[in-house]
Amino acid sequence: MGLTIHYKLSVKKKISSAAARGLVERAARHAKEIGCAEVGEIIRVEPDFPFTSLFVRAGKAEDCCFGDVPARDGWLVDVCPGNGCESVLLALCQYPREIPFRGETLATGYTGGWLFHGHCKTQFAAEHGWEHFLRCHKAVVTILEFCQQIGFAMEVTDEGGYWETRSEEKLCSALRRYDGFVAAVGGMLKDQPSDSGKGLAVESPIFDHANFERLEHEGRLEFGGQVEQLRKESGRGLFKND
Numbered sequence: 001m002g003l004t005i006h007y008k009l010s011v012k013k014k015i016s017s018a019a020a021r022g023l024v025e026r027a028a029r030h031a032k033e034i035g036c037a038e039v040g041e042i043i044r045v046e047p048d049f050p051f052t053s054l055f056v057r058a059g060k061a062e063d064c065c066f067g068d069v070p071a072r073d074g075w076l077v078d079v080c081p082g083n084g085c086e087s088v089l090l091a092l093c094q095y096p097r098e099i100p101f102r103g104e105t106l107a108t109g110y111t112g113g114w115l116f117h118g119h120c121k122t123q124f125a126a127e128h129g130w131e132h133f134l135r136c137h138k139a140v141v142t143i144l145e146f147c148q149q150i151g152f153a154m155e156v157t158d159e160g161g162y163w164e165t166r167s168e169e170k171l172c173s174a175l176r177r178y179d180g181f182v183a184a185v186g187g188m189l190k191d192q193p194s195d196s197g198k199g200l201a202v203e204s205p206i207f208d209h210a211n212f213e214r215l216e217h218e219g220r221l222e223f224g225g226q227v228e229q230l231r232k233e234s235g236r237g238l239f240k241n242d
Contacts, residue, residue: 002123002182003121003159003160003174003178004119004120004122004123005120005137005140005160005163006117006118006158007119007120007144007155007156007157008115008116008154008156009091009115009147009152010092010114010116011023011153012113015114017073020074020075020114023147023150023151024075025042025077026150027090027143028077028079028090030142030146031077031090031139034139034142034143036080037080037081038078038079038080039078039080040078042075042076043075043077043078044074045071045074045093046072046073047070047072049071049074049076051076051089052091054068054109054115056106056108056109058106067099067101067106069108071094071095072094072096073094074092074116075091076090076091076093076116077090081122081125081136082125082136082139083125083127084124084125084127084132084136085133085136085137085140086119086120086122090143090147091118092114092152093114093116094110095108095115096110097111120140122140122160123178123179126175126179130172133175134168137160137171141162159174159178161174
């Protein structure tokens, strides 16, 4: 939960594993050039490698049931834009076309080529100030733009609206709204009694925000309906202490 950039990277044409690695390496070099805090080594993705699975809907939509599709091959690099920001995982992977699922065979929807679904939550980079958050968010967008320029097909959903509009004003407004929502939900959960009679054990960087109480108030005003629904769900035991 928090302001996030979601992205889908793909190369649909047939290229070799070496060529796929080369594209990921170029993206990693660009991340270094634009000043990202950390850029990891290129990693070979093998079966059961974490963070690269696809999630495929199974059964009826109302069942909310998903099958986990592990990558069978690929290349990945972990990029940290800056403090407080989630890592950007840049990868190209290949997946099986079918997997066993509950005694049946589930089509994964993978049709070939190289693919990766990722996301990067930038919201909590704002703990270090607006300018730092803006640099981190822009860095993610810049990296994805570069990937697009060198041959990746790209689908991006930026919850801050910056990818689509390049408006810092809209991004700032979205950040404030997300801070309010997360503060309202976090405050509500901490106030909810658990089985032990104490509040739920909730941890989030939002609690360290200098203006947490104001953000919580604004969030409750704007998102009262959603927060109340989550409160009811927590009361039914959907959120519990470990």
